């Protein structure tokens with residue numbers, strides 16, 4: 001005669017059964033139980049319920065996963081957390097041999113890293129390890145070191161986006177006005193002022209003669225001479241040009257190009273010279289930041305008014321682009 005168990009008794013028996021099973025047989029056992037439950041449900045008209053694999057398939061939230069998948073992911077997670085399994089999953093007692101034939105033979109062993117696809121199945125997990133310094137995607141081509149870090153890129157020219165923002169969004173109509181770019185380098189500010197504004201006179205002051213020659217070449221080639229002029233000089237010797245300016249642009253002009261002491265005397269000169277009422281200063285970075293870096297006080301509130309800018313213009317959808325444009329500051333001389 002069949003003995004009918006209540007739910008509590010059934011659960012106890014199930015637990016006992018589980019404790020008697022070897023861990024390696026658990027996944028198969030769960031799969032069979034799942035199939036059994038599914039048959040039971042279908043027989044009574046119920047549907048299978050989609051299971052979401054927690055944190056396993058990033059971005060695939062509704063993927064149907066079997067309990068076997070869940071078990072596999074749990075095992076991988078468990079292995080990942082074992083302190084004696086290093087990030088490359090090659091344990092201490094192992095000795096690996098770089099192949100001398102086959103597809104890997106041609107690779108320099110220094111450029112080959114073991115990445116365990118069972119433990120770290122998606123690129124996101126690998127990226128995380130790279131971020132935490134546990135793994136490197138790069139190696140030094142000179143010495144083979146994997147101890148590498150990304151370089152910082154610094155531009156010594158304004159970007160096209162920044163230039164369009166300056167002349168199309170930040171500044172008012174410049175018809176009949178004079179624009180001066182301090183440190184005009186390759187001349188992008190001058191060309192942008194030419195094409196994106198109605199400024200009648202555009203002057204670049206550049207201390208480096210070679211850079212001035214390059215700008216002159218472009219001005220000739222693209223026939224921009226009617227509005228653009230290059231002055232080869234140290235800005236501190238060109239007070240008369242600055243005094244006529246309606247707009248003065250200073251894009252990271254001195255930071256990389258002069259020692260701190262020299263920068264301080266240039267700023268003091270600019271503070272004395274740039275005083276045309278209601279004229280504009282466009283700066284990257286802000287004057288406040290430049291002063292702070294040099295621990296210099298130019299009594300900014302008595303010199304300029306920092307004007308608000310709408311950095312969220314519609315043609316800047318990407319965060320990276322907005323960041324670039326957010327660096328631009330506009331001031332009006334009091």
Ligand SMILES: C[S@@+](CC[C@H](N)C(=O)[O-])C[C@H]1O[C@@H](n2cnc3c(N)ncnc32)[C@H](O)[C@@H]1O
Pocket residue numbers: 155156157158181182183184185186187188189205206207208211233234235236251252253254257258266
């Ligand atoms: C960061 S670049 C500016 C580039 C350009 N204005 C732009 O936005 O694309 C700075 C330039 O300022 C020049 N410069 C530095 N000190 C100067 C000075 N005292 N007088 C004139 N030019 C200077 C440098 O030679 C360099 O070409």
